[in-house]
Amino acid sequence: MNILEKITQSKAAFSKSERKVAEVILANPQTAIHSSIATLAKMSDVSEPTVNRFCRRLDTKGYPDFKLHLAQSLANGTPYVNRHVEETDGPEEYTKKIFESTMASLEVARQSIDINVVNRVVDLLTQAQKISFFGLGASASVAHDALNKFFRFNVPVVYFEDVLMQRMSCMNCSEDDVVVLISHTGRTKSLVEIAQIARANDATVVGITSKNSPLARECNLVLSLEVPEDTDMYMPMASRIAQLTLIDILATGFTLRRGGKFRENLKRVKDTLRGSRFEKRTD
Amino acid sequence: MNILEKITQSKAAFSKSERKVAEVILANPQTAIHSSIATLAKMSDVSEPTVNRFCRRLDTKGYPDFKLHLAQSLANGTPYVNRHVEETDGPEEYTKKIFESTMASLEVARQSIDINVVNRVVDLLTQAQKISFFGLGASASVAHDALNKFFRFNVPVVYFEDVLMQRMSCMNCSEDDVVVLISHTGRTKSLVEIAQIARANDATVVGITSKNSPLARECNLVLSLEVPEDTDMYMPMASRIAQLTLIDILATGFTLRRGGKFRENLKRVKDTLRGSRFEKRTD
DNA sequence: AATAAGTTGTAAAATTACTACATTTAGTGC
DNA sequence: GCACTAAATGTAGTAATTTTACAACTTATT
Known part of the structure; x- marks a missing residue:
């Protein structure tokens, strides 16, 4: 005020x-x-x-x-507000607005996160035999990103774009498996079905989704993200960013839980990539 | 400051x-x-x-x-400082730190972006016959996300994870094609080669990468993102988020340039998804 | 015009920040 | 390893700023 x-x-x-x-x-x-x-x-x-x-x-x-x-x-008032892009905005305006509303959404997301759930999910992930990340549409790329992160941890991690493959994968789940399902709305039918299949096969189902959604109801644990989405653009934007940040948090929790030796492993993975890169010039 | x-x-x-x-x-x-x-x-x-x-x-x-x-x-809205996660941090601390450093990185990214380049890239994209998005490793999911966005625009858009497919795709490029290459470091050898192949086939190559990198030197246009990355974690985090936000900006610029009628198209695409979803309960 | 309630100022007390100097610590050459 | 120098840190006293207590004044009301 x-x-x-x-x-x-x-x-x-x-x-x-x-x-x-x-x-x-x-x-x-x-x-x-x-x-x-x-x-x-x-x-x-x-x-x-x-x-x-x-x-x-x-x-x-x-x-x-x-x-x-x-x-x-x-100190010039209210900065990060979820201001919507207007039809008449030029590049300067919409660039600024998108950055600001993305930041504003992250702020909202941060406040809506339940640390206890985060902690329990990290617990689950560190003890899992196999971890699966599934999402559809815009959330597919988030699952893809999660694959990339957890793959480095040298744990069996699964990701499929194809709904049928996702279903089949869940059919083969067992008790110590964790299935992470990502969906902004939590109302995608096939994903809800996948949650049911995974649960039926004794896997633990974690949802990164909106609370009280059909998907959330099928999950053992829900990491709810209440991110306002600019529906005028008809594209999911802020929700993805929040989901990705949450993946970062889970991955970080995972490495911390696994301790120092594990971190050295990560460094090895990173060093392995060096051969595929041009050396940094020291000029 | x-x-x-x-x-x-x-x-x-x-x-x-x-x-x-x-x-x-x-x-x-x-x-x-x-x-x-x-x-x-x-x-x-x-x-x-x-x-x-x-x-x-x-x-x-x-x-x-x-x-x-x-x-x-x-008050200025930026209590967001890039603080590094410590070995001893609990869930509360690392969650807070990751959110804050992500926001701080976005702030840095915003300042490093050249609006003129954004504008020219949007120009290029709206006039392109075919748009390709390629990235490897952590940037693959960003390209994946770009696919998801631009696919909705009813323009020919291409995305491959496979390096060989990426190369083949670029071999078939022609003058009016735009190839967007995503890489945080800009030093991934295969991606630099893809830039060269695309250029050799008269495509316009846009890089979302660090400026003065080998990749940047091969591009026609560079959207440079100078995002500090917490190298202690050995995982790309902030860079991806900035890249995604940039994709959002390009997509937004694209829709605005195409005008109002085009936006209605987008709404149609979104409405089509409705059948695959559970209706929102009105309670 | 007397009185009460509210407003303002004076001066002293208390808090807070700063300065000068002493002590400690770290670094360098012999 | 020791002596010397320079930098860093702390102690104690000083200066400044703010706050409190109370007295003087103003205004409104009967």
Whole structure:
């Protein structure tokens, strides 16, 4: 909540001297944050305690606290807002908007995540015999990415694009297998069926999806991501990014759980890639 | 410039005790701005003058001035600093850190993007006869995602995981084709070769990669993303997210350029998916 | 006009930040 | 390994800033 607005709004509740202080601050807030209470009192032609009382009336702890609030208000307001792209936007605008709304979505996602579930899923993954990642449409690339990450960990990891292959794979599941299903809406029929098949074969099913969705109801554990999606674009954007970040988190939890020696393995995998790359020039 | 970023950047220039202060502030900046220099000194287990010196090293007038800057940075929406995950971090910490460093990377990526190049790439894509997206390893899933997006636009779009298929596809390129190559490092040999093959066949090659890399030198246009990657984890994380966001931007630019009628098409594609989904419950 | 409620200022107390200097630590050459 | 130098850190005292307590003043009400 912006304190400058609050000052203008509360003007009526101020006394004569307090209003003088308000005027001076509104006239030149930048100066105000760099002044001491004595300077500001002199500028407003009131006494120091009056300035102090003025601050308290705005629900701040005192003058320094007030300056903090003021500084924050001046730091050009609300940045990462989920602003929608308009028909008339040029490259500059839509680039900015997409970056900002992606960041805003990540912020929302972060707050919606249940750490305890994350922890339990990491537990499950580290103990799994086989890990499967399945997603369809836009979530397929997320599953693909998960494959790439967990493959490096030298654990049996499975990923299929093909729905039939996914089904067959789940039919062969056993008790110690974990199946991770990714879907933004959680309403894709074939994926819900896959969850049922996997469950029927005693696998543990983890859903990265929206809570209270049909898919979520079929899962043993749900990592719910409540990310607002700009439906005007008819394309999933922010949800994927949040899902991927969650994959990063699971992968990180996995490596940490497995400990230091395991990390050395990872380094070996990375070093193996070196042969396929051009050396970095040292210029 | 954001003082939180400045702290992380100047970390090398700090002394041992000053670094202790930096850690405490980065770990909980919200607490820091509400603490006195004495409290902060105690929290960091250093003396008060050390905190003061720390502030001055960051080009602030002193502790109160530092707090002002800090408050502004926090208000500015970017409390997102690329902090590295530690061996000892619990689920709560690493989840927080990964989200924050992902957001920080997006912020960096945003600033490194050249809007003019974005615009020219969108131009190219809208006029292309055929669009190909190729990436290897972690970038494969990004190309996969691009396929999913551009496929909806009813343009011929190509994606292969297989290097040989990628090569063959590029051999058959012609003048009006655009090949988009995705690689964080830009030093993957086979991808550089694919760029050469595509160029030899008169296709326009767009690189989503690091500038001045071998791949970048083979491209007609380079969308450079300078994203810092946490190399301790030996896994690409932030780079992918930035690449995906860039794909979103290109896709958005594409739809905007094609105009309103085209957007209706997109809606049709989305509506077609409805049959494969459970209806949303209206409870 | 008297009184009460509210407002403002003075001066002293308390908190907070800063400076000067002493001590410790780390690094370098012999 | 020792002496010397430079850098880093802490101690204690000082200066500044803010806050409190209370007195003086203003305004409104009967």
